[in-house]
Amino acid sequence: MATPFKLCILEAESKRILAFDRIILSKWSFMSRLRNFLAAGLWTCVVTTLLAQTPNGTLNIQVDKSVGASSPILHGLMTEEINYSYDGGLYAELIRNRTFQDDASSPVHWSIAANDKNAATIDIDKTTGPSTALPLSLKVSVAAASTTDPAGVQNDGFWGIAVRPHTQYKASFYAKADAGFSGPLKISLIDNSTGVSAASAVIPSLSQEWKRYSVVLTTKDVKPSAANHFALTTTHPGTFWLQLVSVFPPTYANRSNGNRQDIMELLAAMKPSFLRLPGGNYLEGDHIPERYEWKKTIGPLVDRPTHPSPWRYHSSDGLGLLEFLEWCEDLKMQPLLAVYAGYSMKQEHIDAGPALEPYVQDALDEIEYVSGGTDTKWGAIRARDGHPKPFALKYVEVGNEDWFDKSKSYDARFAQFYDAIKKSHSEIQVIATTQVTSRQPDVLDDHYYRKAEQFFDDVHHYDKTSRTGTKIMVGEWATREGEPTPDFNAALGDAAWMTGMERNSDVIIMHSYAPLFVNVNPGGMQWKTDLIGYDAMSSYGSPSYYAQVMFSNHRGTQIVDSTLTNADKRVFYSVTSDPTKGVLYLKLVNATATKQQLDINLNGAKHIALSAKLTTLHASSPTETNSITEPRKIVPTDSSLSNVSSHFSHDLPPYSIQVVELNVR
Structure with a gap:
């Protein structure tokens, strides 16, 4: 031996x-x-x-040969009210159940602010409210109160109310007083543990008629915390009624009735090109009367009646149609408008023909509200709502996931919508949610929710798709591994699938991950796995989120001719270029547990810079992930490659996603 x-x-x-x-x-x-x-x-x-001595994989890239134009709007966002995505999430409102309609029998998330030295009761009063849209209110009856022991009502927010130092909060409510009571009312943000007020303001008197009141609450040097509640109290006995009680922190772009700053910043980093709105199931509702009725989501908040969402909680509709469009404006996205098409999720539908016509007209009105000039009926109403300038609208989707409709009525329903939209707006591209034969849609919406192995095995799904006729939008997709947000194996599955979409982005013109958001508090999640997580105080991006950022931030305009041979079957790639910038973007995914070496041949380039920018997302285990307590455990890192030439070798770390940015001419 x-x-x-x-x-x-x-x-x-x-x-x-x-x-x-x-x-x-x-x-x-x-x-x-x-x-x-x-x-x-x-x-x-x-x-x-x-x-x-296993052979290296070989990636041959013909730098000077394009096999198609890459879609300029490939990467986008899909959104709907699920997992407290809007209320309790992106929409910055801090008061939960602000219109007292979350439960018809009880003012949930509201309680009495009183102690053994004072007394009060609260009840839902369905006989009075500030508008026809909100005909009910919260009746607050204070039997005993004093300067030292005020009494009233309090709200616990969405799993707490985030309070930060040196910050202004805009509070407002509608109220009226009973005869013999005129106030005052004190509005406060109060620490749950100490009972100390972080900020407060006083309304000196109330009217006996419904009226809107507003104040600004300004914090001083307080500790940042979500362990706070909202209180509205008085020092005198009496009865008053409340409706539409609201508190807003500072919002992104300082929008009135706007969105959370931190979540919007995460979205902005994705550089999305479009927003598919207002959602999927949220558009349809469980029942036809519970569908998303856009006309009930515009105008003053007091004129929005709210509605039940299909995910077992009530939608405030504070984030209405105009707010969706302003969201697009803030992030420089184009709206992709989904219109209700006569089908709701509990197998209720409207047959094509005269019965469907009012819904078709409603869709045409909605298109006009979005894109019509101020000389049109609904364009003028949009201007009245504060936005005279029309929004550019290029894509309209008819319905959502209509393959679930057992009546098989979608083909005829789609044709009726298609004809009406094309007649009035020939420039609009009309999207079908499932295969149809009555008309040829401009775009077909495909949805995929899979495990990582399924995406690994299907990355060539669109390689042989016809390049003529109907384009593809992958409007909902996700690797469903990890909760509440994806683990790194899911990110690998997502990145592998994105290489396939990017290599075929001449026919796949748009894609959007779903669901986009989840509130990570107990009870906040109805669907796993979700791209971005948050609680009342903070938010974070999952590993899959950072994979999206990497792909979207490195976009080429051309799909480059390339082939990969002899590589492990769990190594994936795509190559695009921007000839005007002289940049080639190489996306690489190693979903194996070992280092993989690639021999990269850059053919047809006249000049190649000796170094390249390298961005890497890596984990030591596929089960590693980010969380609300470890929000940046896995994030991209930047470095450089110094051995670049027309023929060079590159090592892919195990469990890694990389983008190589090469300067070539």
């Missing part, structure tokens, strides 16, 4: 001979040396060495 020292020498010699023989020696010479090793009883050492 050879000693360890001899084995080391022999292994090194075998490696040297193997490398030399690959270049110069004939098969006969190599086999002659191999027989000598075998005769010496060194079989194990040589076989082990031979097995270690």
Whole structure:
């Protein structure tokens, strides 16, 4: 038996001979040396060495050859009210159940602010409210109160109310007082543990008629915390009624009735090109009367009646149609408008023909509200609502996931919508949610919710799709592994699938991950796995989120001719370029547990910069992830490659997603 020292020498010699023989020696010479090793009883050492010499994968890139134009709007967002995505999420409102309609029998999330030295009761009063849209209110009856012991009502927010130092909060409510009571009312943000007010303001008196009141609450040097509640109290006995109680922190772009700053910043980093709105199931509702009725979501908040969402909680409709459009404006996205098409999720539908016509007209009105000039009926109403300038609208989707409609009525319903939209707006691209034969849609919406292995095995799904006729939008998709947000294996599945979409982005013109958001508090999630997580105080991006950022931030305009051979089946790639910038973007995914080496050949380039920018997302285990407590455990890192040439080798770390940005001419 050879000693360890001899084995080391022999292994090194075998490696040297193997490398030399690959270049110069004939098969006969190599086999002659191999027989000598075998005769010496060194079989194990040589076989082990031979097995270690697995061939590298080879990526051939024809830099000067485009096989198609990459869609300029490939990467976008899909959104709907699920997992407290709007109320309790993106929409910045801090008061939960602000219109007292979350539960018809009880003012949930509201409670009495009183102690043993004072007394009060609260009830839902369905006989009075500030508008026809909100005909009910919260009746607050204070039996005993004083300057030292005020009484009233309080709200616990969406799993707390985030309070930060030196911050202004805009509070407002509608109220009226009973005869004999005129106030005052004190509005406060109060620490749950200490009972100390972080900020407060006073309304000196109330009217006996419904009226809107507003104040600004300004914090000083307080500790940032979500362990706070809202209180509205008085120092005198009496009865008053409340409706539409609201508190807003500072919002993104300082929008009135706007969105959370931190979540919008995460979205802005994705550089999305479009927003598919207002959602999927949220558009349809469980029942026809519970569908998203856009006309009830515009105008003053007091004129929005709210409605039940299909995910077992009530929607305030504070984030209405105009707010969706302003969201697009803030992030420089184009709206992709989904219109209700006569089908709701509990298998209720309207047949094509005269019965469907009012819904078709409603869709045409909605299109006009979005894109019509102020000389049109609904364009003028949009201007009245504060936005005279029309929004550019290029895509309209008819319905959502209509393959679930057991009546098989979608084909005829789609044709009726298609004809009406094209007649009035020939420039609009009309999207179908499932295969139809009555008309040829401009775009077909495909949805995929899968495990990582399924995406790994299907990355060539669109390689042979026809390049003529209907384009594809992958309007909902996700690797569903990890909760509440994806783990790194899901990110690998997502990135692998995105390489396939990007390589075929001449026919796949848009894609959007779903669901986009989740409130990570207990009870906040109805669907796993979700891209961005948050609680009342903070938010974070999952590993899949950062994969999206990497792909979207490195977009080429052309799909480059390329082939990958001899690589592990869990190595994935795409190549795009921007000839005007002289930049080639190489996306690489290694979903294996071992390092993978690629020999990269850059053919057809006249000039190649010697170094390249390298962005890497990496985890030591596929189950690693980010969380509300470890929000940046896995984030992209930037470095550089210095060995770039027309032919160079590159090592892909195990469990990694990389973008190589090469300067070529």
